[in-house]
Amino acid sequence: MAKQKKQPRPKAETPKGFRDYFGAEVETRREMLDAIAGVYHRYGFDALESSAVETVEALGKFLPDVDRPNEGVFAWQEDAEDEKPGDWLALRYDLTAPLARVYAQYKDKPLPGLDESLPTPYRRYAMGPVWRNEKPGPGRFRQFYQCDADTVGTNSMAADAEICAMLADTLEEVGIPRGDYIIRVNNRKVLNGVLEAAGLSGEGKESERGIVLRAIDKLDRLGFEGVLSLLRAGRKDESGDFTEGAGLSIEQANRILAFVGAKDNVVSSSFFTLEGHEGKTPAEWSNELGRVGVYASGGRTDEETGRAYNRHICAALRNLVDESEVGLQGVNELEQIADLLAAQGYGPDRIVIDPSVVRGLGYYTGPVYEAELTFDITDDKGRVRQFGSVAGGGRYDDLVKRFTGQAVPATGISIGVDRLLAALQMKGRMSRQVHGPVVVTVMDRDRMADYQAMVAELRNAGIRAEVYLGNPKNFGNQLKYADKRGSPVAIIQGGDEAERDVVQIKDLILGAKIAESATHDEWKAQPAQREVPRGDLVDEVRKILSASEG
Structure with missing residues (x-):
């Protein structure tokens, strides 16, 4: 019997044309999207979250062909090997084509779980990733975020003027x-x-x-x-x-x-x-x-x-x-x-x-x-x-017509989220540091319940916090972990502090500033670390966080 060939390990790498987003990047984008959504909501637009997958026919722009059925989009056919293959499906390439499908589907039909259909005009905004099967390049990815607002069902130029005014307000709201x-x-x-x-x-x-x-x-x-x-x-x-x-x-x-x-x-x-x-x-x-x-x-x-x-x-x-x-x-x-x-x-x-x-x-x-x-x-x-x-x-005005056979007027705007973020960063408008959580260090494995109680108090006060869950044997590694997380504060309580009902609060932001220019004696004085009563834990952490944000 031939020896079965060992399956090679998969490569741990991002597919070509895609990228991963981490911590601060995700937080910064979320903050900007929240600001944009606030303007759209103020103008009376409702949020819509449609499916990331549409039929290729509904997308309407890249119909399948024999040689390359997924040209322009990431597409696949359901039950392709069956005698009667299913529909061609594709990841959405924008947020407008799904809107046309949604409006045609629910204009005269009750919305899921509701008794009423969509109003006319229908004013909606949508935010999320879209996918395009195109050649990637510098700064050009196959997955990216869009942020749209559209009005469907009116010929009035007031709708177009409103979209332009709202776009101006949006740019100013996010920092342009x-x-x-x-x-x-x-x-x-x-x-x-x-x-x-x-x-x-x-x-x-x-x-x-x-x-x-x-x-x-x-x-x-x-x-x-x-x-x-x-x-x-x-x-x-x-x-x-x-x-x-x-x-x-x-x-x-x-x-x-x-x-x-x-x-x-x-x-x-x-x-x-x-x-x-x-x-x-x-x-x-x-x-x-x-x-x-x-x-x-x-x-x-x-x-x-x-x-x-x-x-x-x-x-x-x-x-x-x-x-x-x-x-x-x-x-x-x-x-x-x-x-x-x-x-x-x-x-x-x-x-x-x-x-x-x-x-x-x-x-x-x-x-x-x-x-x-x-x-x-x-x-x-x-x-x-x-x-x-x-x-x-x-x-x-012709997009919804593909579904209904009747012309339905529509107008809207699409913001390139990644480009706008890049612009804000170039102008220094999104440079606010995103701090990591307060880290409660572990000095004694047997006192984990005490440390969990501390972190619960901080969280209940609205402060982002976590207990160190790695191997606590080397305390220096715990502080290195806090630095890597971008933590503003580390909480320390050993057996001696527990007996005296106090905690050590280490201001990691101030400590980093002191380390940049302090002498050895100044560094040893540890002005960035102080002892406070256990009951003052939350108030003292709040003071440090307020000072760092100010």
Whole structure:
């Protein structure tokens, strides 16, 4: 009988494209999500926690094929080896597709355990991990967190304005001050109108429209000259690779470039100046928009100037869409959003109409929004650049239709949690140290009940605490454990202290500071450790914790 081959041990490593999160990282993220949820709740949105697994048909974006049924998503087929295989299932790739399924399922059907169905409009927020089966890279993982808020069931532009206002409030709530962010608003209908006015609407123009969308989506990277090449004959990059262009005439291309550059044209006009920024180029002025709070324009107040600025951009867009019905509808929607925001005090210093926002225009059906952090950072190559986008969203009126056959209006926003956390850490806004638990050391194995009583008192007082449960033989190892846990305090009580009904309280935070610069005599004096009556344990620990947080 052949000897059975020994099963190799599994590798203890994280799968490619995934990572583990520990202690402080998890606490920091939870703290930020709690702050975001507080804003969403204040705006009247309800929490929704949907399944992490959906049918591939419900996700709708990556239908299975023969060669790679899980393209784009992590998917599997139930009972794949049976004569009648089951459904294809997949981990959700975002939080929007599950919302569409939930709304279609419960719009006219009682919710589980309740008598009522979902209200219309339905306002919900959701937070959690999503999974994408894509090639990982630096800072790009296959599992990441999203934080969404959506309103389903209303055509009112007030819903879009509210989403933008709520996003501004959210950024400020988590620690991004005004001047460090800007929310830019555009509208897919306006682009459709510009394409129509340029002769690119209707059947037979799908290829050209696709190239145009991809070209203007590269505006940030290629600039106007590079985009112009893609709109015309094509472009050869630095490696020599050639990308075929849309083959537009110069008149068609100029109309499209005028659309994405409408903000620069408005800013460079004599109608507007930015106080203290005279003499700058239109591009420089454009970058300053939203970062300054005072505009000078014919003696207008800030609010009047903000309204005028957005209406000036809308007037420029109205000219570009010509007589296109859908384009004019899009311009009217942008004007409504701008006016609704201005009435609430959200001007161009926070939220601005900006036709250069083109990301996602292939997916959204109306207004689109993007939140960009405007402060400078240094990248991995030592280059200074702006941090960039941390959130995006817009109106998607066709998603629920896949389930119901009827158009259901919807609009929403998605925040990239990991990017926002990275931004807060770069700005030093999430640097608060997360302390570990108070550690009650064990000096006598036979007195474990006494130590458990101490830790119970601390926990009942709301103080995070634990008893050391390792081998207590070496006391130094217990203190090393407390240091590794980031513990602020260690509690010590040997037999002598127990007889005198006292405890030793060791302030580990103060002790670490003293150790950095103290002399040997100062260190021996142990000012970070003091003896207190057993009954004062909780009060003394509270004093140390309060001092460390202050």
